[in-house]
Amino acid sequence: MFLSRYTTPWRLRERGIMGMNKRNHSYIGRYNDRSLYPLVDDKLKTKIIAQRAGATVPELIGVIRSQVHVKEIHDMVRDWPGFVIKPAQGSGGKGILVIIKHENGLYTKPSGAVINKQDVERHITNTLAGLFSLGGKNDVAMVENLIQFDNVFDGFSFEGVPDIRVIVFKGYPVMAMMRCSTAASDGKANLHQGAVGVGIDIASGKAVRAVQFNLPVERHPDTERLLSELSVPNWPKLLELAASAWEMTGLGYLGTDMVLDKIKGPMVLELNARPGLAIQTANGCGLLPRLHHIESLGTPSKMPTPAERVAYAAEQFGAKPQF
The missing domain is CATH 3.30.1490 (Dna Ligase; domain 1)
Structure with missing residues (x-):
């Protein structure tokens, strides 16, 4: 098991788990200018800046x-x-x-x-x-x-559209998960309400682990679909769209919520300046080693493009399935 029900601060640090205080002080507080928060706290403003940047959004x-x-x-x-x-x-x-x-x-x-x-x-x-x-x-x-979600996700979500959360740090996608709605979550992709969180490999777009209520699961609780079979099509394009949120907003640490429409492809649903930490449980690994790696790169004289940043992240942060 990734973490036992009862653990210690030392054990968390060993696993590279980032807590809320660390997130708030070292990443949100340091890399996110508060004056930019309205761009993501207001979904209407988010939609406008995303469209100006050429991103696809729900109509x-x-x-x-x-x-x-x-x-x-x-x-x-x-x-x-x-x-x-x-x-x-x-x-x-x-x-x-x-x-x-x-x-x-x-x-x-x-x-x-x-x-x-x-x-x-x-x-x-x-x-x-x-x-x-x-x-x-x-x-x-x-x-x-209403988004028409891709048929490739049939059975992975119940009465709702599955969305994909990507943590983007300094323009690099560092961790991702899909949130799959359930009967317990009332068709909403909210992990705290009982949605299933499926960790997604940054390199391949394939599932690496799944949890519900912070406990490992192998099948969707309502459809019985094997979650290890989940694979996100158009994965590089989706990650490039997520990575470009840095240019859109100027926020150094943010969560991008994406959906895959069966006609229009990857779409930006919303952005979050204070993304939650449950993505670590879904992936079975901590954020800190990946964040430290990106910090170690410093500030290059010429910033890589979103596609280059995605390729680098895929090379560095690939993960093996834990099912």
Whole structure:
């Protein structure tokens, strides 16, 4: 087992595990200018800077900014079979409402549950009031086209789109995992709610380890699909897109959340200036050795391109399966 249920600080250091204090002080505090946080804390701003950089993002249907416009949602989505409503300043997957189809004022969620117009309007009202937002501040509701996730991931996720978190340090992708939704997580790719985290080899895009509730698993709990079979197509392109988030934002240490649309390919979902640490458990290894390696490179006179940084990371950080 990667780490036992009860361990010691010495054991954590030996494994190169980074804790929250180390992350906050040595990486977020040192490499992330706080003035740049709004670029990633606000998903609407993130979408704008990503599009300006040429990145592919989920299509924006519209934005609802005030209570007087809440009822406009029904006309806004009339010609869109499926859509997602999310708070611009939400975190941890809170406040995201996914609708896969709607007809005659009834809206169907991925679980098959049906809600009515008033339920949708109430959700938007709560979003505007800041119920799901960082610090409880008033927010806006973004309405996006529903992502059609690639069929290659059938059976690896339950009632939700699997997303890929990549930790990018000084422009280099250093660690990655796929978050696969489950019945326990209510179709959301949130590890704390019970989604499965699958560590992904930086070199190959193949699964190296999987956990649910911090414990190793071999199969998806709902579909019984062997998680060791997971392999992400277009992996170099996806990593290049993740690595380019450094140029997009100027943030030295960040998490990039990506999805793979079956038509449009890799897409930027959102960026995070304070990425969590569970990715270490999913991969069965600590972040610190990889971060120290990138720090040891110093600052070159000519910065490598995203493609060059991805190639270097693949060469340095390849990992063997632990299933």
